[in-house]
Amino acid sequence: MPALEKTLKVRGKSIQLYEGGDGPPLLYLHGAGTYWWLPAHDRLAARRRVLAPVHPGFGTSTGVEEIDDIEDLVFHTLDVLDELRLDRVDVVGVSLGGWIAAELALRQPQRLSKLILVNAAGLRLKDVPTPDLFLATPAESRELLFADPRGTIAMTAIPDTPPPPDKMVLIMKGREAAARVLWNPHVRYRKLMSRLDRIKTPTLVLWGKDDRLFPLPYGEAYHKAIPGSRLVTLDRCGHLPHVEAPERFADAVLDFLKA
Numbered sequence: 001m002p003a004l005e006k007t008l009k010v011r012g013k014s015i016q017l018y019e020g021g022d023g024p025p026l027l028y029l030h031g032a033g034t035y036w037w038l039p040a041h042d043r044l045a046a047r048r049r050v051l052a053p054v055h056p057g058f059g060t061s062t063g064v065e066e067i068d069d070i071e072d073l074v075f076h077t078l079d080v081l082d083e084l085r086l087d088r089v090d091v092v093g094v095s096l097g098g099w100i101a102a103e104l105a106l107r108q109p110q111r112l113s114k115l116i117l118v119n120a121a122g123l124r125l126k127d128v129p130t131p132d133l134f135l136a137t138p139a140e141s142r143e144l145l146f147a148d149p150r151g152t153i154a155m156t157a158i159p160d161t162p163p164p165p166d167k168m169v170l171i172m173k174g175r176e177a178a179a180r181v182l183w184n185p186h187v188r189y190r191k192l193m194s195r196l197d198r199i200k201t202p203t204l205v206l207w208g209k210d211d212r213l214f215p216l217p218y219g220e221a222y223h224k225a226i227p228g229s230r231l232v233t234l235d236r237c238g239h240l241p242h243v244e245a246p247e248r249f250a251d252a253v254l255d256f257l258k259a
């Protein structure tokens with residue numbers, strides 16, 4: 001079933017929403033760089049009703065001026081759940097979306113049935129530094145994000161040539177929205193690490209082994225801190241499993257959800 005693109009009104013904001021598939025609902029929270037419908041969503045939608053809202057400031061979603069930190073995104077996402085009339089739902093979050101999903105599980109555990117964290121942001125490990133993606137060139141970004149930075153998938157996702165002006169405007173808007181939350185939030189990172197043991201939602205930590213933005217020790221840290229969580233790693237895959245390995249990504253998510 002092809003995805004539908006809608007506009008959801010959430011407390012005065014216009015939120016872009018992709019929806020596709022049938023079955024139990026699955027809330028998909030995107031990362032800072034991929035906030036549109038992808039082949040991975042099609043694979044998930046073969047068995048689930050996938051709901052993929054676009055965070056304020058990304059895509060055509062409005063309301064970025066109301067987002068100052070991760071807390072604002074968490075409560076915005078709760079408002080989205082209310083508008084969608086989802087009292088309890090499975091949640092998969094990628095990168096920035098994984099951070100939001102983890103914070104949701106801490107604050108409103110009764111709203112989540114199962115939790116999938118995919119190369120999630122939100123932590124800092126003293127002995128595993130992370131590079132500043134905001135300052136990276138296209139070639140450097142591919143090195144950080146993809147297991148095969150010179151492959152077709154990486155070169156298509158992050159080309160060396162500038163995109164058309166209309167697409168560049170959306171990209172720059174998304175970078176501004178991402179920077180509000182992801183650029184140097186050390187205090188908030190420390191707080192999440194100390195609270196992860198409170199998460200009781202059944203959790204899958206899914207990680208690309210070749211992630212050079214948030215290396216595997218970050219996935220292991222999430223796994224060790226969340227009681228009863230399961231860690232699954234994907235070989236030959238970087239920070240964006242849903243882009244670089246959509247089949248294996250979707251299979252891992254759906255296998256966990258049906259367990």
